[in-house]
Amino acid sequence: xxxxxxxxxxxxxxxxxxxxxxxxxxxxxxxxxxxxxxxxxxxxxxxxxxxxxxxxxxxxxxxxxxxxxxxxxxxxxx
Amino acid sequence: xxxxxxxxxxxxxxxxxxxxxxxxxxxxxxxxxxxxxxxxxxxxxxxxxxxxxxxxxxxxxxxxxxxxxxxxxxxxxx
Amino acid sequence: xxxxxxxxxxxxxxxxxxxxxxxxxxxxxxxxxxxxxxxxxxxxxxxxxxxxxxxxxxxxxxxxxxxxxxxxxxxxxx
Amino acid sequence: xxxxxxxxxxxxxxxxxxxxxxxxxxxxxxxxxxxxxxxxxxxxxxxxxxxxxxxxxxxxxxxxxxxxxxxxxxxxxx
Amino acid sequence: xxxxxxxxxxxxxxxxxxxxxxxxxxxxxxxxxxxxxxxxxxxxxxxxxxxxxxxxxxxxxxxxxxxxxxxxxxxxxx
Amino acid sequence: xxxxxxxxxxxxxxxxxxxxxxxxxxxxxxxxxxxxxxxxxxxxxxxxxxxxxxxxxxxxxxxxxxxxxxxxxxxxxx
Numbered sequence: 001x002x003x004x005x006x007x008x009x010x011x012x013x014x015x016x017x018x019x020x021x022x023x024x025x026x027x028x029x030x031x032x033x034x035x036x037x038x039x040x041x042x043x044x045x046x047x048x049x050x051x052x053x054x055x056x057x058x059x060x061x062x063x064x065x066x067x068x069x070x071x072x073x074x075x076x077x078x
Numbered sequence: 079x080x081x082x083x084x085x086x087x088x089x090x091x092x093x094x095x096x097x098x099x100x101x102x103x104x105x106x107x108x109x110x111x112x113x114x115x116x117x118x119x120x121x122x123x124x125x126x127x128x129x130x131x132x133x134x135x136x137x138x139x140x141x142x143x144x145x146x147x148x149x150x151x152x153x154x155x156x
Numbered sequence: 157x158x159x160x161x162x163x164x165x166x167x168x169x170x171x172x173x174x175x176x177x178x179x180x181x182x183x184x185x186x187x188x189x190x191x192x193x194x195x196x197x198x199x200x201x202x203x204x205x206x207x208x209x210x211x212x213x214x215x216x217x218x219x220x221x222x223x224x225x226x227x228x229x230x231x232x233x234x
Numbered sequence: 235x236x237x238x239x240x241x242x243x244x245x246x247x248x249x250x251x252x253x254x255x256x257x258x259x260x261x262x263x264x265x266x267x268x269x270x271x272x273x274x275x276x277x278x279x280x281x282x283x284x285x286x287x288x289x290x291x292x293x294x295x296x297x298x299x300x301x302x303x304x305x306x307x308x309x310x311x312x
Numbered sequence: 313x314x315x316x317x318x319x320x321x322x323x324x325x326x327x328x329x330x331x332x333x334x335x336x337x338x339x340x341x342x343x344x345x346x347x348x349x350x351x352x353x354x355x356x357x358x359x360x361x362x363x364x365x366x367x368x369x370x371x372x373x374x375x376x377x378x379x380x381x382x383x384x385x386x387x388x389x390x
Numbered sequence: 391x392x393x394x395x396x397x398x399x400x401x402x403x404x405x406x407x408x409x410x411x412x413x414x415x416x417x418x419x420x421x422x423x424x425x426x427x428x429x430x431x432x433x434x435x436x437x438x439x440x441x442x443x444x445x446x447x448x449x450x451x452x453x454x455x456x457x458x459x460x461x462x463x464x465x466x467x468x
Contacts (some may be wrong), residue, residue: 008250011309016086020104024111026254026300030293033258035283048286049113052126056135057290059108063142064297066104072309075089075150094164098182102189127191130204134213137186141220144182153167153228172320176338180345205347208360212369215342219376222338231323231384242406245465260410260456264449267414269439282442291446298453306465328398332416336423361425364438368447371420375454378416387401387462 011072019073023066027058089150097151101143105136167228175229179221183214245306253307257300261292323384331385335377339370401462409463413455417448 007029013019035041048054070076085107091097113119126132148154163185169175191197204210226232241263247253269275282288304310319341325331347353360366382388397419403409425431438444460466 006251008254011250011304012311016089017084020086020107020111024108027293027297029254030258030296031289033254033296034289034292040284044284044286044289048290050118050122051286052122052129053132053135054287054290055109055112055122056126056132056139057287057294058112059105059139060135060142061290061293061297062108062111063105063139063146064294064301067142067146068297068301068304068309070089070146070150072304072311075146077090077150094167095162098164098185098189102186128196128200130200130207131210131213133187133190133200134204134210134217136190137183137217138213138220140186140189141183141217141224145220145224148167148224148228153224155168155228172323173318176320176341176345180342206352206356208356208363209366209369211343211346211356212360212366212373214346215339215373216369216376218342218345219339219373219380223376223380226323226380226384231380233324233384240407242410245406245460246467261449261453263410264414264452265445267410267452268445268448274440278440278442278445282446285442288443288446291443291450295446295449295453298450298457302453302457302460302465306460306467328401329396332398332419332423336420362430362434364434364441365444365447367421367424367434368438368444368451370424371417371451372447372454374420374423375417375451375458379454379458382401382458382462387458389402389462 011069013069013073016070016073016076019069019076020062020066022069023062026065026069027061030061089147091147091151094148094151094154097147097154098140098144101140101147104143104147105139108139167225169225169229172226172229172232175225175232176218176222179218179225182221182225183217186217245303247303247307250304250307250310253303253310254296254300256303257296260299260303261295264295323381325381325385328382328385328388331381331388332374332378335374335381338377338381339373342373401459403459403463406460406463406466409459409466410452410456412459413452416455416459417451420451 008026011022013022032041035044048058086104089100091100110119113122126136164182167178169178188197191200204214242260245256247256266275269278282292320338323334325334344353347356360370398416401412403412422431425434438448
């Protein structure tokens with residue numbers, strides 16, 4: 001399953017905040033890799049945007065992706 | 079999805095307790111990144127604040143974020 | 157969300173058993189950080205204390221927190 | 235359970251994007267290792283492709299596999 | 313919550329198999345730390361012993377605990 | 391709970407593919423350590439083999455076990 005779209009050039013970000021943003025982006029791209037139809041994804045948003053259990057589960061994905069990104073950036077230590 | 083708000087300047091905290099607080103903050107910011115409407119988030123609190131399964135799942139997110147923060151701070155070893 | 161209570165002074169414990177106890181304590185403090193009302197938490201105990209799915213999910217949180225604590229203590233190697 | 239098919243020759247990839255693709259592939263191969271019938275898997279797709287809770291859980295698997303791959307590739311640092 | 317029982321003296325085991333056994337033991341001790349009544353725990357066994365979702369979730373706990381133990385033992389490398 | 395059966399002699403495998411197979415084997419052995427009756431396990435297969443949520447949860451266990459194995463093998467780097 002070769003993704004046609006190149007959405008990840010590097011794990012290195014300038015700041016921790018950009019690392020968070022990248023973690024959120026990677027989480028979303030995983031969903032898009034499984035459900036490739038953007039219209040379906042848009043329709044599905046209502047299913048989780050107000051479902052706290054799914055919002056919490058999404059936060060787990062972001063925390064896991066951020067672990068990887070933070071480590072790649074040596075925790076943005078000076 | 080570039081977050082307009084800069085909520086994470088650094089992973090470095092003075093104490094382990096501040097590391098816990100940051101982990102809780104990052105967990106919440108992940109939810110806010112997905113459900114951006116603060117009024118909706120406020121309304122949703124009742125859905126999880128007394129749901130032990132969701133409280134436990136939230137504790138998993140905090141544990142994962144804290145893993146990253148603790149590591150960034152070299153476990154606050156002197 | 158600055159926690160008023162300082163419950164984590166250090167991740168360093170004298171023994172692995174104390175590390176387990178600390179992991180259990182941190183897991184509980186995460187729940188308390190989200191559901192701050194002790195009376196509500198007490199009432200909610202019945203919801204998970206005999207629910208094996210939630211007991212297992214709680215064990216996951218303890219395992220994650222223990223990973224962090226064990227690492228902070230270099231696995232209590234002599 | 236020796237897999238007849240060799241689908242993983244190496245964890246090393248040329249780019250982070252290929253690392254993501256490999257993480258997605260490994261996640262799928264795990265499902266195939268448990269449910270070995272491709273026709274059943276095809277039929278089951280409808281059960282999760284529009285179920286946001288399962289899409290999010292799948293994103294957790296990808297995040298875990300990507301952690302391993304990113305580390306194997308030293309985060310594709312030059 | 314100081315556990316009265318000392319069930320973890322060391323993370324070091326002679327073999328990987330003993331590491332697995334210790335991971336399973338720690339997973340169970342976590343459940344016992346939350347549901348302290350052995351009779352209740354015995355009664356609850358029927359709730360998960362034939363529930364595959366809970367058996368899988370238990371395997372996740374064992375995998376997390378084993379990660380910690382394996383690392384403590386430097387993967388039992390000679 | 392000392393397992394009578396020695397199923398894990400070493401975490402070291404010759405190839406990444408063997409590492410995947412070992413991760414799948416360890417995941418299954420965890421289930422068997424909790425539900426020790428092989429006939430019951432056989433009967434239960436129908437409960438998860440076509441349940442995508444449980445197939446995904448199983449893939450999470452495999453991903454966690456593979457993390458440990460990959461690290462033990464230094465990611466099979468030459």
